[in-house]
Amino acid sequence: MVNCCGLVSEKNQPVPLKSISVELQVRDHVASVSSCLQYVNEEERPLEAVFVFPLPADAAVCHFSARIGEQEIVAEVQDKQSARDQYDDAVSSGQQAFLLEESEESSDVFKLSVGCLSPGQKASITIVYIIELSVQADDALRFCLPAVLNPRYTPAVSAAGVPEVSSASVIPYTLSLSVEVRSSDRISKLESSCPLDPLEFLDAQHTHAKVNLSSGHRFDKDVELFLYYENSHHPSAVVEAGASVAESGSLMGDPALMISLYPEFPADVMSSLASQGEFIFVVDRSGSMGCKMHHGNDAQMRIESARDTLLLLLKSLPMGCYFNIYGFGSRFESFFPQSVVYSEDTMEEALKRVKSMRADMGGTEILQPLKHIYSQPCYPDHPRQLFIFTDGEVWNTKEVLDLVKSHVYSHRCFSFGIGEGASTALITGMAREGSGHAQFITGTDRMQPKVMQSLRFALQPAVDNISVDWSVPEGVTVDMLSPSINTLFQGQRALIYAQIKGQSSGQTEGSVTLKYRLKDQPVTNQLQFTLKPAEDTGLTIHRLAARSVIRSLELQERAGGADMENIRRRIVELSVQAGVSSAHTAFIGVNKDSKQTVKGPLLQRRVPVARMMGAFGGPGMNKCVGMAPRMMRRSPMQCDIQSNRMRMECDSVSFKKGMAPRMMRRSPMPCDIQSNSMGIECDSVSDDCYEAEAEPQKDPLLQLISLQKAAGCWELNASLAAVFGKTEDQVTNQKAVQVDGSVWATVLALIWLYAFKSDQQVEWQFVAMKSASWIRSQKPNGLSQCVCDGNALLGCQVTEDMLGI
Structure with a gap:
């Protein structure tokens, strides 16, 4: 394993992050996650550390604090530029300060700046976020604690770079994880990709349980948890009281309501498959697809597994449909100029080209092939189904999602994240904005069964004509906070947020009627809910509702228009009011009570957590195997890290096993990390990537x-x-x-x-x-x-x- 793009100490040692402890609390379909990270400055001089790390794409960060000795600093949410200025002022004056902000380019990348740690000083950082749990094809709810965040490929032509990104696996930190589940439904089981202690039920109804990750776990891979409820398809409604200190009538002051809709598809619907459609398969052929699927001895290369999967897909298509296959990297190509009718001849021609597919197309730029696909006219009576396979290392996630969303009425998008480190923001976002389904292939998972499940979804009828009707007593109204839902497919669940306003003198209950059609058959569900919920529920539903509104506003803002300044102001207002992260806000904490300011020049360290050469989103890492990475080389390279500029040279970057690249540090100068991108050329690769493909045993x-x-x-x-x-x-x-x-x-x-x-x-x-x-x-x-x-x-x-x- 190697350190790719981080600042390291003079002794080539990373800034020590000693351990991570996580408490996970699940309530029905949502989770609250509290992560505590233990840092220590083991150097002889004051230190500023910058740690760039992954969080799940739809996480809403709602608490950030730091403890130094007996002193606890609780951060506030502020406008991002204001928070950055305050952090700069504090650090430059020798005060201890902490800044947590979301990446400008991708909502699953966060940057934590830890300022002015004295020599030998310890810091305990606590980050709390809330998240909706995603639904898997077997009805499990999935929670993933990402250990790997692959560097995003940044093309040389991009005007603005992204933060160098990270993974915990270069230094597999010790991880402790405790899980508590409370549910209105009976809990069947809880499984994990990592060893767990036995599940302990805390009540006779099996609706309350807890479990711990087995001790001694090294955080060198994603931790996945799969939670199964007995009646997962039953709709539910959960009401949460507002904050007692919040103003009545505000988003945080009035009760919030969350409805879960997860339609069950009867067997006769599941067996009725369409024979028409346009199927477009988009396959990542960047260099990182030459990595192994997992670390086992029998692991396939990612591109090899993709080839096998395409074989299955091509053989499974119905006669008379249309299809095409795209490969993309830093460029893209399609098998046919436009989609062709599926026949023996076109299938055989496509199979010949599939067999020659290699991970040889450079970096990961998915935007251009998507634009080309969307520019092609659709075929009448053949709905377009887009299948996208990638290890998810792109730099312009938000721009990609906006493009998919703008074409939601002309296609559906099924996305597949290959290997640990695939961007959850990209994979889940494309499926969400394209009304499709997302799947992650990690560890020893086989790609083929998950892809074929999605093909079945693509060929089946969908739930449509969805409506929500409220019945509440006089004096009470219900305001929808979620955008309207047009369609739900097999395996999809919708969480709908609303707010209860006003008071009723008599009745204490209301009801909601959910109506939809499935294969031309009407379905009706009616749910009762209380108008007087119990107090002190943690405001999880309120904050998720606020996050939903903020994300919708961010999409409007990126779409452009005359009202952008008002939209931005509303985003900041909601973010500060709810205490949740957004693209325009950041968490800032300053230790103003410290009796002693830090003296002396301040060192800067990027916590180096790039997984391995194969984690790079660039092309093949060995010049002898395809192409060398096209991360643009800049030497010397100027990088801005808030108020302290660091000039670095990637002098002779050798990636031999066990060695880190040599970085030449020069005198600090002021600049901004968001505008920095680093280019690296490599001469050799990790053992996990780009091994010559031996002739495989025929399955x-x-x-x-x-x-x-x-x-x-x-x-x-x-x-x-x-x-x-x-x-x-x-x-x-x-x-x-x-x-x-x-x-x-x-x-x-x-x-x-x-x-x-x-x-x-x-x-x-x-x-x-x-x-x-x-x-x-x-x-x-x-x-x-x-x-x-x-x-x-x-x-x-x-x-x-x-x-x-």
Whole structure:
């Protein structure tokens, strides 16, 4: 592991972040996360540390404090420029100060500046944020504590850079994590990608539970938690009292209401699949896609897994639809000038090009291919479905999301984050703004089953015509805070925020009626809710509601218009009132009570937390393997870090295993980190990336699927026989005379799938459906005998009903 772009001490040691402790409190579908980070200045001079780190994309930071000895400094939310000025003034006068701000370019990147730590001094930083938990395809609620934040690729042509970004995994800090869950629904189980102590239930109804991460965990990979409720599809309404100190009639003063809508799709709807559509697959081919999927010995390269996934997708598409494939890096290319009709010829042409796809297209610039796709006219009666595969290392996340949102009525977007470090802001944001579904492929997850689940969503009907009607007593009104919802697809949940205003002299309850249509059938749900909620609930729902309003306003602001100044003022007002982060505010804390100011010149340290060379969003890291990274090299490079300018040279940056790049520090001068970008050229790479791809062992399932024709049938030949472990003669001699060779081959393929690959059915379900449909269209004679003969040849007992023929 290497340190890529951080300031280090004179002894080449990083600023010590000693440990991280996290308390996670889950209430139904939302969570409050309190993280405590322990720092110490082990140098002989005063220190300013800048730590750039990831948070989940939709997190609303609502508390920031620092404890130095017995002194606690609680930060306030202020206008961002005002907070920066106050921080600069404090640090330049030798006072201890702390500044926490959201990145200008991506809502999942935060920068923490820790100013004026004396030699030997310890600081304990506490950050609290709240977040909606995302829903997975198996109905689990997912929480992720990101350890990895990959550097964003910044093209040389960009006018403004982004902060150099980080991961905790260069120095795998000790992590302690405790989880407490309270729910109106019964808790089934809680699973994790990391070892947990046994789940402990605290009540007989199993609605209150706690669990801890097993001790000794090194924070060198994302920590994922998956929470399962028994009745996850039941809609719910939770009311939260306002803050007693807040003004009545304000967002924080009146009760807030959160409704959860997670429609269940009946089996008959799930089985009705569309046969039309335009399917566009957009695949990241930047250098980082040459990294391994995980650290195990059997790990595939990311690009290799993407190729296998494209094979499955191409074989699973319905005849007569339209499709195209794009590859992107610092440039992009498409297989066809525009989407083409899916046929045997176009499928075979696409498969040939898929086999030659490599991680050889430079950095990660997704905006231009998206603009090109959206410029293409849509095909009538063929709804556009966009599938985007990336390890998520882009620099202009907000601009990408705005583009997707502007085309929401002409397409749906399904996004896939590959590997740890994929930007949650990008992956979840594209799916949210494109009314699709997001999936993350981390650890030892296989890409194919998750992608095929999303393909099923893309081919199924959706919930539409969604309406919300309120019934409240006289004197009470309900104001919607969330934007209207147009559509929900299988696997999607909506959280709707509203505010209860006014007083009722009599009734203490109201109700909400949710109506929608699913496959032309009306569905109605009615929920009761209290008008007098219990006090002191932590204001989680209020702050999430405020965050929802702020994000909507930020989108309006980026869209431009005459009212931008008023929108910005409203964002700052809401952010300060609710105490939550926004693009225009920051948390600032200054130790004004300190009896002693820090003397002497101030050192600056960037906590170096870039994961490994392969985490870079640039192109292939070895000049011998494709291209070297096109992060623009600037030597010497001027970088602004608030009031202290540091000039650095990336003199001879060698990335041999175990070595950090040499950084030449020069005299401090004033500047701003937000305008800084750093370019690095590398001559060798981490062991995890760009290894020569050895000829892989052929997966029998993928080998079988690769032989299928676009219409759904197989041909009887030696390659097919080899998948069954037979010779061509053995397979041919068992065939009844009256049975066509292709029918016999297709029946055998189906029998083999159901008998030997039933555990991977989610991957081949569409392949099998096409095959069964093709067999039925042939109306063959002697089909029952054909199935019996096939079972005898392959040693199976599969029935015609199982095969669907």
